[in-house]
Amino acid sequence: MNCPDVRPLLSAHLDEELDVVNDAAVASHLENCPTCAAAALALADQRRRRQEKLTRHRAPAELAAQIRAALPPASRVTSAAVPWWPGWSRAVPLAAGMALALLAGFSWGGNRARANALAGELTAAHVRARLTGHVIDVASSDRHTVKPWFANKVDFAPFVPDLAAQGFPLAGGRLERLGGRTVATLVYSRRQHSIDLHVWSGGPAPVAAPVRRDGYALVGWRSGDLNYSAVSDVAPEELAAFASLFQAAR
């Protein structure tokens, strides 16, 4: 690739939206062409400045109420009736059996309902945190700050890899209470979005297959004794990429 080929692709390259082949070609050109590399830096700098400075208008406070008032009551929020956690502390053998079944792909109906309830609760936690502004208890992009913060709060040590170079910088962590259990939640950023990664020890495994729920993407996996469930409003493919990177970082 030469300069005239590369220039129109720089913008998409910075956004990590190019296909693999073109992206590699652009990257290798940038290594050898100081002029294009400078142009890429300028573009990145301008984008960062805009993201920091441009006004993101927030809906006036009364607008949600006005919209709600105009809708019939049947559309109102209902809480999930199916408990996704079957009495966590006293149900370990049962839970372990179920974990295998869950990982095997939810072949039976009860599990599907429970997985649905889990997906609902994880999504609700993600939305609730953003509505109340309680997204992060410990704000740091340094994993050596975030990991020890959990030390006295949960009975396991969550694995906190640094994925900034891959486009998922760490933003911090918080504690969640899910299914009557304390869950360590790592928060990673992706552009203007954030990803909640809930980590808990023991109990049934998280929703294994990627799913979408209320416009949010979910993906879960199990590693060692720990269960992981990631929830975000990024595109499902991006969340899947995050999950692979996280697991590969082990």
Add this chain to the structure above:
Amino acid sequence: MTPPFEQSMLPHLDAAYNLARWLLRNEADARDSVQEAYLRAFKAYDRFRGGDGRAWLLTIVRNVCYSQLRRAQRTPAPEEFDELQHTPMNDTPDAVARLGRELDTARLDAALAALPMEMREVIVLHELEGLAYKEIAAVAGIPLGTVMSRLARARLRLQREVRAQIFPEGKT
């Protein structure tokens, strides 16, 4: 099974409002359009299959805004946006630095407001709302390649507008 309407759509209210506010460049119109979009979304909700709720809603918001603009074109166009007010200050250095930062926002906002609609919307959707190219393609109803080239051009144009804000005489 799709979740209740409010649960899946109200979390995207800020995104809906921000898009409408930037497309219409006017608070009252943005508010009306968002409200209308939510009502339309509610009526069409049985056709929503539980995919990307935000992109689905933003598509409707965008359609409502475009209709609103087409209606408005029949009436005399209002002032597009306020000129930057460079008020001279004799204040503490702190206040001056703070004003500098706020002016920076005003300047960038004005530059974005001056972009043609189809460029403005890709910038808002990508840089402010963080939509992936694929989602923008769905919202704006254009091919992925168009999203890519339009966003690249919009960024260059925006940078020119910023420069024009700083050097209104056309000097560089």
